[in-house]
Amino acid sequence: MSSELDEPVLGGLRNLGGHMSQEQRFGILSALDLVDEYVSVPTAIGDAIVAFNQHGISYLRVATTPAQFAAGYARQIGPRPLTPARRPPPGLVTALRTGRTGRIRVDLRSHAPFQRDVLAAAREIPVGEVRPYRWIAAAIGRPNATRAVGTALGHNPVPLVIPCHRVVRSDGKPGGYVFGAVSKEGILRREGVDIDYLVALHRRGVGYIGSDTTGVFCHPTCHNARRITDEHRVLLRDAMHAQNRHFRPCRACRPVPSAA
DNA sequence: TCGGTGGCCCTTA
DNA sequence: ATAAGGGCCACCG
Secondary structure (H helix, E strand, O other), rough: OOOHHHHHHHHHHHHHHOOOOOHHHHHHHHHOOOEEEEEEEEEOEEEEEEEEEOOEEEEEEEEHHHHHHHHHHHHHOOOOOOOOOOOOOOHHHHHHHHHHOOOOOOOOOOOHHHHHHHHHOOOOOOOOOOHHHHHHHHHOOOOOOOOHHHHHHOOOOOEOOOOOOHOOOOOOOOOOOOOOHHHHHHHHHOOOOOOHHHHHHHHHHEEEEEEEHHHOEEEOHHHHOOOOOHHEEEEEEHHHHHHHHHOOOOOOOOOOOOOO
């Protein structure tokens, strides 16, 4: 668990703090941005270990040991000491259970601006819904960077907390995932996403669903699309097709034009 | 339908 | 500083 750095640092403060409790010591070290705490939490795909500090969750991995976790942490985040925590940050376990992780704070300080933008956009996808990689690219103002979006999501330091599993391929298939494509499918199904339906829609050439009463078109999983009754449901090939038929894009799910 | 190909673009070694 | 490579995508056979 210990890097070369943490013994001198922890040892020094231990002496300085005299008989301080572990919590008190962490409080000081955390305030100085010198350590993260880590703790195990249950998730939909098994127990995870999360690291966190005063800024938020910094790292999450599933099916790992503290030693492996620390190694991954050092590689992706940096050589910062980790110290065991007694309990997870308030609200985290519930948020992971419901998938509503939007208000959980995350610490992305060690990541590049592009990565942060990508991850921030991914956070906007609600439980039970999915968006294509292309959608993230458009959302952050880099419509051609879809491949780089995939790479950035692949480096998501806090999967599940930032729901990168809700970003899928344009053909409706789930695509890759940091914990494996199988887990991605499992998580999405558990969140209520019907992957087979999405693939079937795409095979039929349907990219969006419109309502002929509101004149709005949506991603198929958008909560607004799901409320359209059968008789008013219009199947649309792509955004161009939709606009030609005078549908306007849903303000909630923000359909984007297909790539040039 | 599946698999390969070329294009894209950000990050890292 | 540059080149390789990756959770993509559209296109083609």
